[in-house]
Amino acid sequence: MNVYEARLAVERIESVADDVLALSLRHPLGAELPPWEPGAHIDVVLGPGLERQYSLCGDPADRRSWRIAVLREPDGRGGSAHVHGRLGEGDTVRVRGPRNRFALVPAPRYRFVAGGIGITPILPMLAAAEAAGAGWTLLYGGRTRGSMAFTGELERYGDRVTLAPQDETGPLDLPSVLAGVSGDTLVYCCGPGPLLDAMEERCPTALLHVERFRPRERSTGGETEFEVVLERSGRTLTVAPGVSVLDTVRAAGVEVLHSCTEGTCGTCETDVLEGTPDHRDSVLTDAEREAGGTMLICVSRCLGERLVLDL
Incomplete structure (x- = not known):
């Protein structure tokens, strides 16, 4: 599978919330970038050992620019510190993608729930739902109002958007946002792990789509x-x-496209021809795990003695 890879220039860096920077990336020669749909992310190679995944949060119709947003994480692994402390306008970064494991499935109605930087993949989904004439609401929470990115862009949607800074309103009222959710309403959620865990406990699996960072x-x-x-x-x-399977395969001289090595980005997803995977990823749905047709070889193993992979 051919995957787009290029060095893109950082055209603009903008502060969009406390400790959140939005970066606009363009091809240095002005070439068009590959198309993408809401929910897609790209791999950004910031330096040796600093490869991170960021959701595209701009306009899919803009083929000349990709926008990402990066939260400064003091206890992170160095990627956000590099972006906030060392990356400047005019610098270039190597990118790969886009990929989408969080695609917006057509539906008459949506309930969107975002926590913190989890607003990034949700933002273009709102515009897509609006353009499709679907009914939708967004519940968006954060530590404080100042920590919540893109609130200015959300103002145009009026009362369909509920901002819920925790220091003002307390924890997100998930029972209320999920009240009355039925088979024709899909629920999309992105944010910190505890929020996603709570959503998975309260929302029918068939209606819920989540993305984990x-x-x-x-x-x-x-x-x-x-x-x-x-x-x-x-x-x-x-x-x-x-x-891991990934390390074993690469040590044998077989190169496999990979990125996060944590089972969250989906880059190393590989077709399983025989055998039963022991799924340990945070990407595949329950139905995909049960089918056993693919596995994330960076973290998943084998429920048995043998796997046959399409490699």
Whole structure:
């Protein structure tokens, strides 16, 4: 699969909230960028060992510019500190993508829930829902009003948007936003892990779409050895306890596109031809896990002794 990869110039950096910067990226020669749809993200390579995923939050119709927003995370792994402390207008960054594991499925009605920087993939969804004539509401929470990005852009939607800064209104009222949700209403949520966990407890799985910026907590048991057959490469490898399929495959000289190595971005999703995966990712839906047709090889393992992969 061919994936767009290029060095893009940082055309503009704008503060859109406390500790949140919005970056506009363009091709240095003015070339058009690949099309994307709401929910898509790109990989941004900021330096050695600093590859991060950011949701596109601009206008999909703008083929000359991509916009992302980056929250400064003092306890992060260095990506946001690099953006906030070292990246400037005119600098270039290597990007790859876009990819979309959080696509907006057509529906008559939507309930959108965003927490903090989770507003970024939701923002273009609102415009798409509006253009499609769908009914929708947004509940958007944050620590304080000043910490909530893009509130100015949301003003045009009027009372369909409810801002809920925690220091003013307390925790998000999820029962109210989910009241009356039925089969023709889809619920989209992005934000911190506890918010997504609470939504998954309260909302029917068939109606809920979530995107996680951090991997969900999962059991790490079952670290047993198993065999992986690479069908296209004609190789059979042994995956040792505590070693990922991805690292095993790459150590054997078979390159696989990958990024987060945490099971959150979906870059390394691989078709499973035989065997039963032990899914440990935060991307696939329950239905996709049950079908067992693909797996995220950076974190997932095998429920058995053998997997055959389309590699």
